Amino acid sequence: MAIVDVSEELKSLSSTMGSIEAVLDLDRMRGDIAVLEEQAAAPSLWDDPENAQKVTSRLSHLQAELRKVEALRGRIDDLSVLFELAEAENDADTRTEAEAELESVRKALDEMEVRTLLSGEYDAREALVNIRAEAGGVDAADFAEQLQRMYLRWAERHGYSTEVYETSYAEEAGIKSTTFVVKAPYAYGTLSVEQGTHRLVRISPFDNQGRRQTSFAGVEVLPVVEQSDHVDIDEGELRIDVYRASGPGGQGVNTTDSAVRITHIPTGIVVSCQNERSQIQNKASAMNVLQAKLLERRRQEEQALLDSLGKSDGGNSWGNQMRSYVLHPYQMVKDLRTDHEVGNPQSVLDGDIDGFIEAGIRWRKSREKADA
Incomplete structure (x- = not known):
């Protein structure tokens, strides 16, 4: 040069x-x-x-x-x-x-x-991440657990503190769902582009005939609620159940009914928390998750009234496929929105996802400019 x-x-x-x-x-x-x-x-x-x-x-x-x-x-x-x-x-x-x-x-x-592209209303917040197994049986449950590990490893790489609120384990392997918080400024703005359906293609380790299996897991990212947020919750509209927390394979991890499940009857939203030994602490954490979900619901309703929900989210909502992880017949992870791809799925599943996140943030900003 x-x-x-x-x-x-x-x-x-x-x-x-x-x-x-x-x-x-x-x-x-x-x-x-x-x-x-x-x-x-x-x-x-x-x-x-x-x-x-x-x-x-x-x-x-x-x-x-x-x-x-x-x-x-x-x-x-x-x-x-x-x-x-x-x-x-x-x-x-x-x-x-x-x-x-x-x-x-x-x-x-x-x-x-x-x-500098993170300028949304809640972008500076900490992030509440929900992951759930979708279609694909035991492979989907295993994939959901891999995604949980991927995001926790990503946070660890950056020195971000995390706290797992609740994990529902599947019977054979993996997890049905999990909820955890990433405690870092701008964690929500950063991780919000990860929301959507993730797809895994591989030779199933759970299939004794060694067939290829496609499975899906959903990722939802919410901003953590702060004291300045006002989401009125009528106690009369809640159903609160307590139960005994369990670990992998259904094993008990607590000898008391300390886990808490809260159902918000008007919306049907269900949240639970089992990470603390105290029922009171678990209820407080579950209420925080419910507040976050209701805040996000309100945000979406407000944007729908402005006819701009699809524009701001770029169509990337819960249930929309956004990334494929292919382990067979070739090795590749590809984002279906940005076309960003890498040929090392193991590195990605070990938490090396900054390239995907950065491409997603730039893609979202370009969509916002085009729709403005």
């Missing part, structure tokens, strides 16, 4: 970085950090553990994000020096190093740019 071409590309990268910095509003970010640092230093912070957790989590996220932005700006500024050094000394090794760093910066800038 000629030095003139490099100079033009570095100008373009710097301009893109400037746009990102403007959207993220670094001055406001620094101000928010200062306020949160003051709150975190207050002696009475942990008098309210729940609020303390939110303050420290938000502070940690903002500090990490600011460091990431500042570090990338520094790398872009240093690139011109590195290329000038390579040119001045006519050093092939230094030039190779500079070109590798340029490619790395391009990738990091693309990833950061995706973050």
Whole structure:
């Protein structure tokens, strides 16, 4: 690459970085950090553990994000020096190093740019993820469990905290359904593009004749409800059942009836929680899930009234097939909306899904612009 071409590309990268910095509003970010640092230093912070957790989590996220932005700006500024050094000394090794760093910066800038596309009403929220086995019998239950592991591994890769609220195990293998929360800012905006029906094609390990099996699992992603959300729930419209929590294969994991199932009679929505040993704690968690589902239902109704639900979601709602995982007769994972694909399904199922998420966010934004 000629030095003139490099100079033009570095100008373009710097301009893109400037746009990102403007959207993220670094001055406001620094101000928010200062306020949160003051709150975190207050002696009475942990008098309210729940609020303390939110303050420290938000502070940690903002500090990490600011460091990431500042570090990338520094790398872009240093690139011109590195290329000038390579040119001045006519050093092939230094030039190779500079070109590798340029490619790395391009990738990091693309990833950061995706973050600026998350501007929806609830995008900054934590995410509540529901996964359920659909058509395909025991293979579907096994696939649902693989998807749960995939998202939990993805969260682990990014250092995000998670909490599994409830898992309903299938009799032979896998799970019927699961609900868990990803506790990170912008987790909802990030994971919301994962909503829809996922399809697995493979030689079934549960078929003694070794036949190919197609199975399906559904993923639903909801924003976690905050105190500022107002969803009125009439206690008289709830049916609350308690039962004994169970583990894989139906084995008991608790000796008391601590698990809680709540049915919202007007809508038929059913939620349950069994991760805590206390019935009171499980009821509180189940109510949080119900609040999130009712909030999402209200959001959809409001958008339907504006005749824009299909436009904003790009047709990607529960039950719409959006990704195929093919393990036989060839190896491939392909997103049916964005056409993004990789040839290593095991890596994807191990949580390497950032490429799919980034492509999904860009696809959603392009649809919103086209429909505007």
